[in-house]
Amino acid sequence: MSDSALSLREFTRQLPKAELHVHIEGTLEPELIFKLAQRNQITLPYPDQASLHAAYQFDNLQSFLDLYYAGAGVLITEQDFFDMTWAYFLRAKADGIIHTEIMFDPQTHTARGVSIETVFAGIAGAARQAKAELGISSYLIMSFLRHLSEAEAFATLDAALPLRERYADLWIAIGLDSSELGNPPEKFQAVYARCRELGFRLVAHAGEEGPASYVRDALQLLKVERIDHGVRSEDDPALMQYLIDHSIPLTVCPLSNIKLKVFDSLDDHNLKNLLDRGLNVCINSDDPAYFGGYLLDNYMQTAQALNLTASHLRILAANSLRSSFLPEQYQQAWLQALDNVPAHD
Ligand SMILES: [Zn+2]
Numbered sequence: 077m078s079d080s081a082l083s084l085r086e087f088t089r090q091l092p093k094a095e096l097h098v099h100i101e102g103t104l105e106p107e108l109i110f111k112l113a114q115r116n117q118i119t120l121p122y123p124d125q126a127s128l129h130a131a132y133q134f135d136n137l138q139s140f141l142d143l144y145y146a147g148a149g150v151l152i153t154e155q156d157f158f159d160m161t162w163a164y165f166l167r168a169k170a171d172g173i174i175h176t177e178i179m180f181d182p183q184t185h186t187a188r189g190v191s192i193e194t195v196f197a198g199i200a201g202a203a204r205q206a207k208a209e210l211g212i213s214s215y216l217i218m219s220f221l222r223h224l225s226e227a228e229a230f231a232t233l234d235a236a237l238p239l240r241e242r243y244a245d246l247w248i249a250i251g252l253d254s255s256e257l258g259n260p261p262e263k264f265q266a267v268y269a270r271c272r273e274l275g276f277r278l279v280a281h282a283g284e285e286g287p288a289s290y291v292r293d294a295l296q297l298l299k300v301e302r303i304d305h306g307v308r309s310e311d312d313p314a315l316m317q318y319l320i321d322h323s324i325p326l327t328v329c330p331l332s333n334i335k336l337k338v339f340d341s342l343d344d345h346n347l348k349n350l351l352d353r354g355l356n357v358c359i360n361s362d363d364p365a366y367f368g369g370y371l372l373d374n375y376m377q378t379a380q381a382l383n384l385t386a387s388h389l390r391i392l393a394a395n396s397l398r399s400s401f402l403p404e405q406y407q408q409a410w411l412q413a414l415d416n417v418p419a420h421d
Pocket residue numbers: 097099253281304362363
């Protein structure tokens with residue numbers, strides 16, 4: 077790596093950044109999968125970490141999800157969920173993340189007999205410790221698996237609501253993830269309406285593999301404030317104008333998009349085009365243990381492939397702060413700190 081590339085990386089690391097699109101189960105590294113399998117006496121279908129890692133070659137979203145759900149099968153106890161989440165926070169600290177909004181999928185775990193209380197307790201325990209010890213704030217986005225039914229989403233919401241008060245400092249939002257194609261936003265219209273009545277902030281994955289119309293439907297039918305991915309919006313000029321006019325955040329995940337073949341290569345990614353058109357895009361890692369890089373690697377590899385400048389990187393970081401659910405005064409304080417990071421020459 078050249079000196080100038082190194083210093084651009086250090087400049088980017090120093091920018092206060094929020095990560096708004098990360099699935100905590102997608103931060104489970106092979107090393108921890110094996111450690112937890114041993115702790116819980118689970119036999120994995122891979123002899124060692126290297127052979128598990130070698131399986132991380134995906135044809136599309138579904139081929140990734142199959143492996144992802146298998147990996148999450150080692151999570152049994154509160155300590156397991158804590159250890160996974162704490163490992164993410166340590167990486168977040170190293171990358172200069174000052175605030176993160178973490179998605180988690182209770183249904184992946186309750187289907188295996190793990191209680192929803194265990195899931196919440198482990199993740200929230202690590203989040204509170206990260207605030208106290210690492211100075212990283214966070215919120216939790218409880219996400220519904222869209223390949224399951226809306227009735228199952230309602231059941232998950234009902235099971236989680238008794239915990240709302242206990243985790244009121246963290247659990248403020250609802251998301252929608254998993255297999256997009258064939259599971260359009262309208263399938264979850266009633267449960268999103270209920271979550272809205274309950275006062276939750278709303279986000280949803282849309283326009284990753286699915287068409288631009290899913291982005292429109294997530295905004296109009298589910299009434300989400302933020303779109304996860306949304307890169308396919310480019311196919312619909314009227315939608316693009318709407319996103320610009322309303323400054324709707326798109327939480328873009330470049331390395332994920334390459335691994336899951338949404339784009340052929342980073343050189344072909346439309347992030348810079350979206351940014352130059354004036355869309356409110358930010359960079360995120362999605363499932364970093366599976367996609368080959370955490371947040372700073374997403375920033376730097378994208379910058380290199382698309383010739384992003386230091387001022388692009390500053391705008392991307394500012395967008396992440398402004399698109400977060402942090403109260404306005406905290407956003408302003410972090411934006412001020414961002415302005416104070418010395419310019420990269
Ligand atoms: Zn995602």
